Amino acid sequence: MDHLQTQGISLPRLGLGTFRMQGDVCRAAVESALALGYRHIDTAEMYANEDAIGRAIASFPLPRNDLHLTTKVWHKNLAPDAIRRAFDTSLNKLRVEFVDLYLVHWPSRSMNLPAVFETMVKLKEDGLTRAIGVANFTMSLLKTTVEEIKAPIACNQIEYHVMLSQSKVKSYLDNKGIPLVAYSPLLQGCAESNATLIEIGKKHNATVAQVALKWLLDQPGVAVIPKASRTESQKANLDALKVDLDDDDRRAIGALPKDKRLVNPGFAPAWD
Known part of the structure; x- marks a missing residue:
């Protein structure tokens, strides 16, 4: 498994997303993924599954430093005191002494960005998270964060796939x-019937999902966190690493429409 080096952490490029997985289903999925060799688990306060993930991690014989664990603070909890309370709750549910990456899940129109990152940096300095970052940040928010506040963000987690240009x-x-x-x-399964991806998959004896994942993984600086609850799907996603797309494949994928945004809640920022 390749890793990305960022802000002092080593981020496995293929991880397990856990949105909409809860309870025993989530616990079993994480245990299955760890057994297959996944070492990057992504969760969030809003997913309401940190406790299930904590139970799975606690039951699996893996040194803590061999696992990358990301969680996130919800956009309604971006006041400094609220961030700290949310973080403490997440840490307790996950049953760990630290997380590897703590993200602002979504920007808030009412947030005080310098105060947000002052609090996040303090969590890092205290050794409670090894790195901090953002999710769903636009260009303008990134520029403010990186160039004005100079926050040491380790990533921007955003929707990105073969049909959305970023x-x-x-x-x-x-x-x-x-x-x-x-x-x-x-x-979210919407690519399964795409004729272009189906043809590329046939060419390489691969599934549409494997083609879509490998297109992302072939790009420098990109990690992916597909959700998969079944062991078979988790293994298939790992096998995407073996697919060898060529220039013709990449041209064909590049020609697909790139305007299919699937995640756009009412509180989302104005995308730029």
Whole structure:
């Protein structure tokens, strides 16, 4: 498994997303992923599954330093005291002494960005998170965070897949040496019937999902966190690493429409 080096942490490029997985289903999924060799688990306060993930981690014989664990603070909890309370709650549910990466899950129109990162940096300085970062940040928010506040962010986690262009944000992140972590990399199943991806898959004896994942993983500075609750799907996602896309494949994928944004809640920022 390749890793991305960022702000003092080593981030496995293929992880397990856990949105909409809860309870025993989530616990079993994480245990299965760890047994298969996954070492990057992504969760969030809002997912309401940190306790299940904590139980799975506690039951698996793996040194803590061999596991990368990301969680996130919800946009309604971005006041400094609220961040600290949310973080403490997450840490207790996950049953760990630290997390590897703590993210602002979504920006808030009412947040005081310097105060947010002052609090996040303090968590890092106290050894409670090894790194901090953001999710769903636009170009303008990234510029403020990186260039004005000079926050040491380790990634921007955003929706990114074969049918959504993130070229402007990715170019900025690349220039700053900041990884992009792609969520919804499989378009929540929406790509399965795409003729172009089906043909590329047949050419390589691969599934559409494997083609979509490998297109992302072939890009420098990108990590992916596909959600998969079944062992078979988790293994298939790992096997995407073996797919060898060629220039013709990449041209064909590049020609697909790139305007299919699947995650756009009412509190989302104005995408730029």
